[in-house]
Amino acid sequence: RAWKQDLVGTPVAAQPFPMGKLDSDSKTYAYAFSWKDYYAPRALYRLLDADIRAYVATRSFVGSTNSGERAFDFGTIIIPLGTQHAPADSIRATLQAAASEDGLHIHAVQTGLTSAGINLGSPRSLALEKPEIALVVGDGVSPTPAGEIWHLLDQRYHLPVSLVEQKHLRAAVLERYTTIFAVSGRYGADAEPLKDWVRDGGTLVLTGSAVQWAIEDSLVHVDLIEADPDSTFEPRAYASLDQDRGAQHIGGAIFSAEVDHTHPLGFGYDGGPLPVFHRGTVFMAPADNS
Structure with missing residues (x-):
């Protein structure tokens, strides 16, 4: 097929970063932002690391903002102002940084009562804790998928990630973390400490052949x-x-x-x-x- 010059578009030199915005309102009850934005996880960690309380809405709702009624979807992050220990000026400065550096539109919600869906104080809004993350690396672990996860979490989302060799996966080490990632590889470590850690509420994220290892060692029960x-x-x-x-x-x-x-x-x-x-x-x- 003959190449046509008019098929060539304008060269893309750089991907423009999304423009963020922090709404301002003297009657603000809470701030809220969508989980759909790429850097929403980075913004959330920024808040939690600053000891700012944040919640996730497990149901949708329609809230009143300074620009009128607005629908908020499942997974919306809510930052109520009335239950915070951090000073209001510090909260707003952190939110402003999240809006500008993470490209988010952060909405100011005027009341906890909504016109549809859950209210902001509903039990369906769950409190979030700052994650402590480990990534299994070292002998037997495939470096490429491990590097991909490390780059996404550490470099893009600015989530600190501890690199732990599988031979060090014992109880005294595991208790430091809330979340552990294991990618493809050969795993021969004793799985009992991990089983106990998962039973105590730890979140184990598996990819590739690590799933097969977890099934064989009864870390997970799937068919x-x-x-x-x-x-x-x-x-x-x-x-x-x-x-x-x-x-x-x-x-x-x-x-x-x-x-x-x-x-x-x-x-x-x-x-x-x-x-x-x-x-x-x-x-x-x-x-x-x-």
């Missing part, structure tokens, strides 16, 4: 989807062995997934299909509470 065996048999040539084996391996495929944006793991996503990348042949059956 796998097994392929039905092929009852037919046809002789195959030895020369086709590599090709046949390759057909049984999923090196990478893109699937269209439906995300429930009312579930905490789906907060910040819009409804509709979401393309996801899957590698490998491990498929988990839906959980009982899914």
Whole structure:
């Protein structure tokens, strides 16, 4: 197909950073911002690290702002002013930094009573704690996915991440953290300390082959989807062995997934299909509470 010069658009030299805004109102009851923005996690950690109390709305609501009624979706972050220990000037300065440096529009909500959905003081608004994060690294752990997670959390979101070798995953170390990430790799460490840590409320995030390891060591209890065996048999040539084996391996495929944006793991996503990348042949059956 012939190349047409008019198909070439304007060169993109740099991606413009989103413009943030902090609304101002003398009657402000609370501030709120959406979880949909890319740097919303960075803004939230900025607040929690400054000892500013923040809550997540697990239901949607319509709040009164200085620009009128506004709908707030699942996962909205709420910063009420009446329950804070930090000075009001300090809170506003931190929010201003979040708006300008993290590209968020932070809305000023005038009252805790809403015209629809939950009220801001509802039990459906859950208090958030500052996370203490560890990433398993070292012998046996794939460096590329570990580096990807470290870069996202530490460099982009400014969330401090401790790098812990799997041989050091013992109780005295684990109790320092609220969240631990484990990526693809070979895991031979004793899983009992991790089991106890998870039972005590720790959040274990697994990717790649770490999922298989966690299943085998009973760290998680999930059912796998097994392929039905092929009852037919046809002789195959030895020369086709590599090709046949390759057909049984999923090196990478893109699937269209439906995300429930009312579930905490789906907060910040819009409804509709979401393309996801899957590698490998491990498929988990839906959980009982899914």
